[in-house]
Amino acid sequence: MTRRGESVQVVLITGGTSGIGLSLAEAFLAQGAAVAVCGRSTAALERFSRAHPNALAVQADVTSTEARIAMLDAVAARFGRLDVLINNAGIFVNRDFTEAPDATKDLExxxxxxxxxxxxxTGDxxxxxxxxxxxxxxxxGFALISPTRAPTYGAAKAGLHGFAEALRRQLAPNTHVLELLPPATDTPMNADFTGKKTSPAEVAAVTLKALEHRRSMALPGPTKLLPTLLRIAPNTIKRSVSKM
Structure with a gap:
């Protein structure tokens, strides 16, 4: 966090033009940070730039090596350094392996x-x-218990959870590695979800607090109790998730 007398923090947020990424960008900007976001949609990037003219908005597909390098070049040219990287970009895909003949379509x-x-x-x-x-x-939260309707999403997030855990040990004590485990959040990705949703602003607030206190995990809303419940009542949690 940036405090009086300290240099301005430089933050890069992937997928920062909507949902959780946008709320994180706005939360950091409100605290005086220098913010860069990336996204693939030109229209969304233009909307972000109009709303936040002092931030840097870069069009980039983070799955492309060339685009990642160009994005980091743009951050370096504008701010000279990077203090916080937030790997936020992602996609939720429903896959039913019992019905769909092409359940692995676009899996790569x-x-x-x-x-x-x-x-x-992160390596770059x-x-x-x-x-x-x-x-x-x-x-x-699906990194800890995979959703029935999206098993490959759960698998990918579980893999990222494992990477974060090991990277935390490698980079300690100099670099703080934080894992954010949001619950169902009121974002475009969850537009079809009819259950209770947490606001992106709440997710952002919990994240900034976890960064300030150098916690290993940020657990907004219902995910706050998830690690404990998985220890003391795993079957109950698994039955609940099986309905998702």
Whole structure:
């Protein structure tokens, strides 16, 4: 967090033009940080730039090596360094392996965005800024228990959870590695979800607090109790998730 007398924090948020990413960008901007976001939609990037003219908005597909390098070049040219990387970009895909004849359609693209790209971008960033202050991985409560309707999403997020856990040990104590496990959140990705949703602003607030206190996990809303419930009542939680 940026305090009086300290230099301005530089933050890069992938998928930062909507949903959780946008709320994180606005929360950091409100605290005086210098913010860069990336996305694939030109229209969304233009809307973001109009609303936040002092931030940097970069069109980039993080699954592309060339696009990642160009994005980091743009951050370096504008701000000179990077202090916080937030790997937020992702996609939720329903896959029913009992019914769909093409249940693995576009699987490579899903896994590339949800798992491979965050790992690759983290490596790219560390090669440039090995003493970066913090790296955040946006996984999900589904990283701990996979959703019935989207098993490959759960698999990818579980993989990212494992990567974050090991990277935390590798980079300690200099770089803080935080995993954000949001519950069902009121974002475009969850537009068809009819259950209770947490607001993106709440997710962002919990994340910034977890960064400030150097916690290993940020657990907004219902996910706050998830690790404990998985220890003391795993069958109850699994039955609940089986309905999702």
């Amino acid at each position: 693209q899903e896994l590339a965005l949800n798992l491979t790209a965050p790992i690759q971008l 960033v560390l090669s440039r800024w090995p003493e970066i202050s913090a790296i955040v991985f946006v996984t999900s």
